[in-house]
Amino acid sequence: MTMTERNSWNDDEVRAAFPALALRDDGVARVYMDAPGGTQVAGRVLSRMREAMVDHCANDGGAFRTSRLTDAGFATVHAAAAEFLGAAPDEVVFGLNTTTLLFHFSRMIAREWRPGDEIVVSRMDHDANVAPWLIAAEERGVTVRWLDIDPETFHYRYDALPSLVNPRTRLVACNHASNLLGTINDVARIVAAGRAVGAVTVVDAVQSAPHFAIDVAKIGCDLLASSPYKYFGPHAGLAYVRRELADRLRPLKVRPSPQTMPFKHAPGTPSFEAQLGTLGALEHLAWVGERFGGAVPGATLRSRIEAGFVASTAHEHALARRFLDGLATLRGVRLYGIGDPRALDERVPTFCLRIAGRDPAAMAEAFAARNIFVWSGSFYAYEVAGALGVRDDGGVLRIGFAHYNTMTEVDQALSLLAELAAGA
Numbered sequence: 001m002t003m004t005e006r007n008s009w010n011d012d013e014v015r016a017a018f019p020a021l022a023l024r025d026d027g028v029a030r031v032y033m034d035a036p037g038g039t040q041v042a043g044r045v046l047s048r049m050r051e052a053m054v055d056h057c058a059n060d061g062g063a064f065r066t067s068r069l070t071d072a073g074f075a076t077v078h079a080a081a082a083e084f085l086g087a088a089p090d091e092v093v094f095g096l097n098t099t100t101l102l103f104h105f106s107r108m109i110a111r112e113w114r115p116g117d118e119i120v121v122s123r124m125d126h127d128a129n130v131a132p133w134l135i136a137a138e139e140r141g142v143t144v145r146w147l148d149i150d151p152e153t154f155h156y157r158y159d160a161l162p163s164l165v166n167p168r169t170r171l172v173a174c175n176h177a178s179n180l181l182g183t184i185n186d187v188a189r190i191v192a193a194g195r196a197v198g199a200v201t202v203v204d205a206v207q208s209a210p211h212f213a214i215d216v217a218k219i220g221c222d223l224l225a226s227s228p229y230k231y232f233g234p235h236a237g238l239a240y241v242r243r244e245l246a247d248r249l250r251p252l253k254v255r256p257s258p259q260t261m262p263f264k265h266a267p268g269t270p271s272f273e274a275q276l277g278t279l280g281a282l283e284h285l286a287w288v289g290e291r292f293g294g295a296v297p298g299a300t301l302r303s304r305i306e307a308g309f310v311a312s313t314a315h316e317h318a319l320a321r322r323f324l325d326g327l328a329t330l331r332g333v334r335l336y337g338i339g340d341p342r343a344l345d346e347r348v349p350t351f352c353l354r355i356a357g358r359d360p361a362a363m364a365e366a367f368a369a370r371n372i373f374v375w376s377g378s379f380y381a382y383e384v385a386g387a388l389g390v391r392d393d394g395g396v397l398r399i400g401f402a403h404y405n406t407m408t409e410v411d412q413a414l415s416l417l418a419e420l421a422a423g424a
């Protein structure tokens with residue numbers, strides 16, 4: 001028995017789990033709608049980081065108490081991260097961030113490429129899952145093919161896959177959820193096409209991991225990256241590396257350092273505090289599952305996290321529905337992404353828009369003046385912004401929700417958008 005009766009979602013209780021949400025500036029509450037750029041940090045994260053930096057601040061592998069505790073923390077974190085991803089503990093690699101992890105792995109993976117080989121990258125991705133492969137392809141004389149997006153539907157052009165992937169394809173890299181469009185992609189389909197020809201498959205899960213449970217077994221990829229600072233944790237990168245790939249790749253590291261996973265692909269001293277902080281983020285997600293998803297405290301971490309996402313998704317969908325309904329009443333607003341409130345399963349609550357005659361940067365400033373934190377630009381979604389024709393033109397305004405946002409906050413954003421639309 002892993003489920004109990006569910007408590008209904010309680011904004012106050014959820015928000016109390018985030019110390020930063022209590023802060024005010026000259027008496028004005030902060031409205032954080034910058035989640036796609038980085039979320040606020042759960043209190044559990046801070047406790048875990050304090051533990052790493054006060055209770056047992058030592059390098060790993062020693063005979064003394066604090067070092068032993070660091071070793072134990074490392075093992076606990078890898079086991080928890082494995083549950084989070086649906087992987088095994090020796091398939092988990094921590095790094096500085098997703099970009100650094102993907103550059104690091106690209107160097108090792110590209111050693112296997114020969115001139116005449118091909119790779120497939122996508123126009124939906126953040127450049128972190130494009131540039132490492134482009135640079136490696138140039139160095140190895142490899143042809144680059146592009147998986148395009150449909151600017152009308154904001155989905156990938158899946159029908160192009162058969163013409164892009166062939167026996168010469170060595171790598172297929174794709175995006176799980178777009179940081180600009182918000183689209184959730186059928187990565188299992190893209191990965192299956194790559195694996196069918198023996199290509200290494202890479203998924204960027206940075207924007208999906210904050211919103212639903214990742215299952216690398218279901219996706220079937222070889223490498224998947226996420227960034228805990230996007231899901232209530234510290235600045236860090238967290239990757240899944242399929243055991244066969246991890247074993248096959250010759251590591252880039254100093255010779256005396258352990259050559260077996262989970263150490264093999266993590267050169268140098270890691271941020272033990274970021275690792276324990278990530279554990280705190282996963283504990284936060286599990287707590288959401290216990291409080292609002294009906295999970296019992298003794299259930300597995302994964303099942304509690306999954307229950308948490310069921311509950312938080314329902315809340316995020318309610319916010320997104322309200323936002324889209326409100327947006328539909330405004331004139332001159334163009335949403336870059338799926339706008340049908342009945343299709344919320346196809347997107348995360350990240351909304352990019354423009355208002356005719358308004359500069360996105362000036363709009364972000366208008367929001368900032370009300371202490372509402374939003375981004376403008378194109379957020380390194382370089383190809384997407386290019387395909388939509390907004391890259392060299394100020395980009396878009398991005399309003400993103402996390403599970404700590406409220407209906408009141410959504411209404412605040414809508415009312416300012418209405419003012420901006422009316423005055424445009």
Ligand SMILES: Cc1ncc(COP(=O)(O)O)c(C=O)c1O
Nearest residue numbers: 097098099126128179206207227
């Ligand atoms: C989809 C996506 N991929 C990759 C990244 C880069 O992540 P990091 O900052 O951890 O390198 C981001 C950051 O915004 C992102 O949104």
